[in-house]
Amino acid sequence: MSRLVVISNRVAVPSARGAAGAQGGLAGALDAALKKKGGLWFGWSGEESADPAAQPSTQVRDNVTFATIDLSPQDVEEYYYGYANETLWPLFHYRLDLARYELATGRGYERVNELFADAVAPLIEADDLVWVHDYHLIPLGENLRRRGVKNRMAFFLHIPWPPTRLLVSLPFHQRLVRTLLEYDVVGFQSGEWLESFFHYCQRELGAKVDAARGTVTLEGRTTVARAYPIGIDFDHLTSQAQTGEARQMAQRVFASTRHRTAMIGVDRLDYSKGLPERMDGVARFFDRYPDRVKDLVFIQIAPPSREAIGSYQQIRTLLEQKTGQINGALSQVDMVPIRYVNQGHSLAELTGVYFASKIGLVTPLRDGMNLVAKEYVAAQDPDDPGVLILSRFAGAAQQLTEALLVNPHSPDDIASAIRDALDMPRDERIARWKPMVECVRRQNIQQWTADILEDLGGRAGS
Ligand code: G6P
Numbered sequence: 001m002s003r004l005v006v007i008s009n010r011v012a013v014p015s016a017r018g019a020a021g022a023q024g025g026l027a028g029a030l031d032a033a034l035k036k037k038g039g040l041w042f043g044w045s046g047e048e049s050a051d052p053a054a055q056p057s058t059q060v061r062d063n064v065t066f067a068t069i070d071l072s073p074q075d076v077e078e079y080y081y082g083y084a085n086e087t088l089w090p091l092f093h094y095r096l097d098l099a100r101y102e103l104a105t106g107r108g109y110e111r112v113n114e115l116f117a118d119a120v121a122p123l124i125e126a127d128d129l130v131w132v133h134d135y136h137l138i139p140l141g142e143n144l145r146r147r148g149v150k151n152r153m154a155f156f157l158h159i160p161w162p163p164t165r166l167l168v169s170l171p172f173h174q175r176l177v178r179t180l181l182e183y184d185v186v187g188f189q190s191g192e193w194l195e196s197f198f199h200y201c202q203r204e205l206g207a208k209v210d211a212a213r214g215t216v217t218l219e220g221r222t223t224v225a226r227a228y229p230i231g232i233d234f235d236h237l238t239s240q241a242q243t244g245e246a247r248q249m250a251q252r253v254f255a256s257t258r259h260r261t262a263m264i265g266v267d268r269l270d271y272s273k274g275l276p277e278r279m280d281g282v283a284r285f286f287d288r289y290p291d292r293v294k295d296l297v298f299i300q301i302a303p304p305s306r307e308a309i310g311s312y313q314q315i316r317t318l319l320e321q322k323t324g325q326i327n328g329a330l331s332q333v334d335m336v337p338i339r340y341v342n343q344g345h346s347l348a349e350l351t352g353v354y355f356a357s358k359i360g361l362v363t364p365l366r367d368g369m370n371l372v373a374k375e376y377v378a379a380q381d382p383d384d385p386g387v388l389i390l391s392r393f394a395g396a397a398q399q400l401t402e403a404l405l406v407n408p409h410s411p412d413d414i415a416s417a418i419r420d421a422l423d424m425p426r427d428e429r430i431a432r433w434k435p436m437v438e439c440v441r442r443q444n445i446q447q448w449t450a451d452i453l454e455d456l457g458g459r460a461g462s
Contacts, residue, residue: 004039004453005124005151007116007140008133009080011043011068033449038063039128042120044080048073056119069119071112078108084136085306091170092135092159093272093366098311101171110139117143124149129456132183134158142179154185154456156228159368160395161193164200174204181207181218185455187228189368190395194227201225228451229399231444232374241351241379249345249352253299257356261422263298264357266350266372267364268305269342271315274365274391274408275302279322279338281363281406281414286330286337288415293330293337295422299357303344347375354379358386359421362394363408369395373403374440377433385433387421389414399439402432 012031034041042056045068052075056067071079082105090098116137121144124130130153132140141153167173177200180186188194198216201207207218214226240246253262267273278300286293302319306312323340330337345353354360360376373388373396380386390396390403397405404417 002127002129003125004034004037005120005128005130006034006039006041006133007120007130007137008041008043009084009136010046011041011066033445034064035062036446036449037453040065040067040123042067042116042123044068045070047071048076054115054119056123067120067123069115071115075108075112075115078105079112080136081306081308083109086309086311087170088135088138089159089272090311091166092162094160094162094166095271095366096166096169098271099169101169103171106172113137113139113143116140117147120144121147121149124151126151129453130154131156131452131456138176139179142182145182152185152457153183154187154452155180155183156187156452157193157368158189158230160366161188161197161200163196164203167196167200168204177201178205178218181205181216181221181223183223184457185452186216186223186225187452188225189227189229190398191227192398193368193395194225197225224455226455228448229395229443230369230371231446231448232371232378232440233446234378234441234444237347237351237375237378240346240348241355243348245346245348246352246355249349250356251352253353253356257297260295260297261359262353262357263296263359263361263418263421264353264376265298265300265302265361265363266345266353266375267300267302269302269312269316269319270305271311272364272366274363275300276315276318276322277365277408277411278361278363278414279319279326280411281408282338282361282418283322283326284411285415285418286326289419292419292422294335296418297337297339298361299339299341299353301341301343301345301350301353304342350375351379354386355381359418360386360388361414361418362388362396363391363406363414364394365391365408367391367394367396371396373400377436377440380433380437382430382433382437384426385429385437387424387429387432388436389417389421399443400436402436 047070049070052070052072056069058065058067086100128151130151132155198209201216202209207216209216216223216225282298323338327336327338354376362373373390388403391408392405406413406417
């Protein structure tokens with residue numbers, strides 16, 4: 001039976017400081033996959049050290065070996081903050097205005113990818129299936145090939161793939177994209193990102209694309225490229241929703257919002273999530289329907305993220321200003337329309353908040369998938385489900401088509417959707433929720449893993 005070797009920037013080992021704070025979909029998603037198959041998870045420990053050891057430190061838990069390395073402050077600065085999060089992240093989220101192109105950070109990115117390859121290559125055994133994750137590690141596959149690794153390798157991109165016309169603004173874009181074709185399988189969150197990838201390969205690399213088969217061929221080498229929409233661990237989430245922690249949280253929300261409908265947003269504090277734009281939408285709702293201010297309380301949970309980066313500091317300031325303005329203008333001595341919470345919460349607590357909130361507001365400007373939308377759906381009361389308001393620019397919108405789909409740039413669109421959600425009769429809420437929960441239940445994280453591993457040739461071992 002083939003082992004699975006997962007390689008990602010973050011590793012969800014409890015002792016790795018960085019992983020505990022990662023609210024993104026990646027960490028939780030992989031945990032379930034690895035436990036089932038057994039194998040190795042390699043990545044950054046989340047720690048900086050002045051003189052990091054080249055050998056990874058390892059620990060074994062539940063059939064899985066966790067191997068991590070520390071990075072030097074310069075590596076963290078150039079690779080993680082610099083190229084990954086100030087160049088690729090904004091560019092891949094269509095934010096050319098925020099993307100910085102610096103040679104030094106590009107070199108840091110390449111250097112850390114070499115470092116990762118040096119550290120992990122000796123740990124890979126002959127039959128292992130290798131699965132690399134996300135934009136931090138695009139060139140890793142090529143680096144491993146240069147070190148003689150012949151194993152089947154997959155790469156999955158958790159974020160959007162940008163349109164060709166934006167991607168060509170990246171210096172050395174061809175060099176970066178060519179490295180992807182060293183993998184056997186390249187996966188995207190949705191058909192839209194896949195289409196942009198095909199377009200780029202054809203137009204910029206002159207590769208032969210067979211969209212129907214899902215393959216890209218360049219210089220005699222063929223890579224499978226497909227959309228594999230990521231899901232949630234549905235059973236785990238529903239079990240978390242039964243815990244005392246979840247019930248207590250639901251009670252806290254119910255008790256403190258009596259006679260008002262709670263509307264919930266949960267996002268890392270990232271400019272891609274459209275948080276200031278969301279506040280504009282909420283403000284527009286209060287403006288247009290002043291007699292309904294008393295009906296709604298908006299709870300926005302937004303744990304800070306990547307705080308060393310200027311654009312993240314700016315988005316936080318802007319969000320705080322907007323929230324403060326709305327609350328200042330509309331609060332009464334006994335009522336505050338927006339609860340803005342920077343603290344992170346456990347999944348169990350979140351399921352409680354989702355359950356008690358009759359509207360889920362998920363309005364990223366651009367998002368690879370967005371698992372909050374799926375978690376919200378999964379945590380609803382089947383007899384009295386809430387309404388999901390979802391950005392049409394999230395990958396999840398291609399699956400959760402019964403949500404109220406909105407343009408997150410339009411405050412009026414968001415305001416109208418909030419009104420429609422507040423007024424939606426129970427029958428319609430149930431009719432919309434049922435197919436969505438079915439989709440979330442079926443296309444879960446286990447299915448996602450199985451689909452990718454099947455294409456990687458790992459069916460026998462799964
Ligand atoms: C997104 C990315 C993940 C990342 C997460 C949290 O979901 O796709 O790769 O781990 O954000 O961001 P951070 O920079 O804290 O790892």
